[in-house]
Amino acid sequence: MKRFDVIIIGSGPGGMAAAYDLASEGNEVAVVEADLWGGTCPNRGCDPKKVLYGVVEAKDNLAQLQNRGFNSVPKINWAELMGFKETFTKPVPTEQKKGLINSGIQTITGRAVFKDKQTILVESTEYQADKFILATGQRPAILDIPGKEYFGTSTDFLSMKELPAKIAFVGGGYISLELANIANSCGSEVHLLHHNQRPLKGFDEALTSELIGNLEQRGIHFHFNESAETLTKQGRQFKVELTNQGSLIVDRVFCATGRIPNLENMGLEKIGVEYAHKGVNVNDHLQTTVETIYALGDCLQKNEPKLTPVSSFEGSYLAKLFTGSVQEAIDYPAIPTIIFSSPKLAQVGLTDDKTVANDNYEVKELDLSHWFTYKHLNESLVKAKIVSEKATGLLVGATVLGNEADQLINLFTVMINQKLAANKVNSMIMLYPTVASDLSYLY
Numbered sequence: 472m473k474r475f476d477v478i479i480i481g482s483g484p485g486g487m488a489a490a491y492d493l494a495s496e497g498n499e500v501a502v503v504e505a506d507l508w509g510g511t512c513p514n515r516g517c518d519p520k521k522v523l524y525g526v527v528e529a530k531d532n533l534a535q536l537q538n539r540g541f542n543s544v545p546k547i548n549w550a551e552l553m554g555f556k557e558t559f560t561k562p563v564p565t566e567q568k569k570g571l572i573n574s575g576i577q578t579i580t581g582r583a584v585f586k587d588k589q590t591i592l593v594e595s596t597e598y599q600a601d602k603f604i605l606a607t608g609q610r611p612a613i614l615d616i617p618g619k620e621y622f623g624t625s626t627d628f629l630s631m632k633e634l635p636a637k638i639a640f641v642g643g644g645y646i647s648l649e650l651a652n653i654a655n656s657c658g659s660e661v662h663l664l665h666h667n668q669r670p671l672k673g674f675d676e677a678l679t680s681e682l683i684g685n686l687e688q689r690g691i692h693f694h695f696n697e698s699a700e701t702l703t704k705q706g707r708q709f710k711v712e713l714t715n716q717g718s719l720i721v722d723r724v725f726c727a728t729g730r731i732p733n734l735e736n737m738g739l740e741k742i743g744v745e746y747a748h749k750g751v752n753v754n755d756h757l758q759t760t761v762e763t764i765y766a767l768g769d770c771l772q773k774n775e776p777k778l779t780p781v782s783s784f785e786g787s788y789l790a791k792l793f794t795g796s797v798q799e800a801i802d803y804p805a806i807p808t809i810i811f812s813s814p815k816l817a818q819v820g821l822t823d824d825k826t827v828a829n830d831n832y833e834v835k836e837l838d839l840s841h842w843f844t845y846k847h848l849n850e851s852l853v854k855a856k857i858v859s860e861k862a863t864g865l866l867v868g869a870t871v872l873g874n875e876a877d878q879l880i881n882l883f884t885v886m887i888n889q890k891l892a893a894n895k896v897n898s899m900i901m902l903y904p905t906v907a908s909d910l911s912y913l914y
């Protein structure tokens with residue numbers, strides 16, 4: 472039986488980062504994958520979503536410039552758009568697997584189950600390693616209600632051949648907001664059910680309300696304090712009985728009420744790896760309750776957001792830890808997050824209510840819609856909330872709502888992580904007129 476230095480279970484962005492970094496340091500590495508090589512992000516997550524969103528963004532930009540150079544808003548052709556998306560997703564599994572093989576990493580296809588602390592079984596073949604990394608990611612959680620078999624998931628949405636005329640999304644998080652916006656922009660009637668009045672809980676409440684207001688104006692129907700009680704099939708459509716009042720008849724219903732870590736039926740209990748509903752328990756070195764088994768990415772129980780760059784960061788950290796170039800606990804920088812909607816909502820750093828209410832911090836609320844950067848594109852909804860520390864003047868957090876929120880928040884992320892004071896930023900010459908040339912006026 473072949474014994475490896477490290478076996479990584481899961482080939483998503485986290486597992487891949489660890490595998491490449493460990494192999495480049497001369498380790499014997501194997502990666503096990505049960506489904507599509509490359510994991511969630513490039514196959515059924517960030518990348519296909521961003522291809523669809525790219526077309527929505529282009530349409531939004533044209534719509535803003537009506538009678539300012541454009542006289543009509545083009546319609547999105549869903550079938551063509553899905554064809555374009557497939558040019559990205561189709562080659563992913565083959566290319567991702569080939570990349571590993573070309574780097575001398577052994578690829579093992581199948582589902583890994585632990586036999587003992589040193590051995591996994593994949594389709595009845597045994598493999599051993601000195602260390603293991605669990606990088607198994609998450610899958611969509613499906614509400615346990617009568618008719619739950621009729622729910623579609625984000626994976627189904629991202630591979631729909633035809634765009635349904637009428638869609639309901641259950642849940643008010645990242646996935647529902649982003650996919651509802653895409654469907655609405657492509658021409659569907661969209662309903663979104665959220666079980667309380669506070670969707671996107673981790674984002675600034677006032678700017679989230681502004682976003683919801685804008686999406687409502689664009690035609691998305693929000694049903695707050697509502698969820699799905701039962702689903703029944705009615706011919707080719709579905710009836711969604713709402714928990715409080717009434718029902719909806721729609722062509723597709725998608726459940727996006729959160730995601731569950733892939734940890735069950737892997738023999739983890741038997742070997743002493745502890746995990747809970749939200750993920751596997753690890754210490755500040757990403758070590759599980761079994762000394763030689765580590766974990767990373769979306770399958771962790773953690774406070775950091777479950778995102779692609781966070782998984783990759785953890786994969787690279789583990790490679791450094793295993794090769795001895797780092798001994799310290801993992802130290803996360805400020806992590807930016809974004810909703811790719813119309814417009815974008817993004818944030819980084821300290822933006823919570825407690826910080827905002829704390830006298831040590833200054834909070835600036837800005838309406839940027841009249842600034843040249845946005846006005847020349849006739850963008851009407853651009854707002855920012857910027858938090859700085861009074862004593863040092865350093866930026867500590869920011870939320871931005873607007874089409875350029877991604878660019879601005881990335882710049883703020885650099886400033887926060889590098890502790891760049893305003894005078895340092897002002898001492899640089901930036902391209903004008905761009906988002907970056909506004910920096911010195913923002914705080």
Ligand SMILES: Cc1cc2nc3c(=O)[nH]c(=O)nc-3n(C[C@H](O)[C@H](O)[C@H](O)COP(=O)(O)OP(=O)(O)OC[C@H]3O[C@@H](n4cnc5c(N)ncnc54)[C@H](O)[C@@H]3O)c2cc1C
Pocket residue numbers: 480481482483484485486503504505506507508509510511512515516517518520581582583584606607608609625646733737767768769770777778779780782
């Ligand atoms: C619709 C959608 C949109 C998203 N958009 C963004 C975005 O815009 N930006 C962003 O940063 N993040 C986004 N995310 C989140 C991002 O995709 C994840 O954070 C990221 O993929 C996590 O990487 P990972 O390596 O931890 O796990 P994953 O990418 O989920 O990979 C885990 C892999 O492990 C495999 N596996 C599981 N169990 C076993 C087993 N027992 N044996 C062998 N293999 C196994 C799985 O098949 C899977 O391939 C999105 C997610 C979704 C669903």
Ligand SMILES: NC(=O)c1ccc[n+]([C@@H]2O[C@H](COP(=O)([O-])OP(=O)(O)OC[C@H]3O[C@@H](n4cnc5c(N)ncnc54)[C@H](O)[C@@H]3O)[C@@H](O)[C@H]2O)c1
Pocket residue numbers: 614641642643644645646647649664665666667669670671672697698699727728729730776777778808809810811
């Ligand atoms: N742009 C991005 O970075 C991006 C995009 C998509 C997904 N993701 C990742 O995927 C994860 C999962 O996304 P998600 O949207 O499924 O989960 P989520 O946790 O972000 O949101 C789920 C929402 O559903 C609500 N909900 C729970 N039960 C409900 C019920 N019975 N009825 C109605 N609403 C209910 C929750 O209150 C919550 O607001 C994200 O947390 C993120 O890690 C990231």
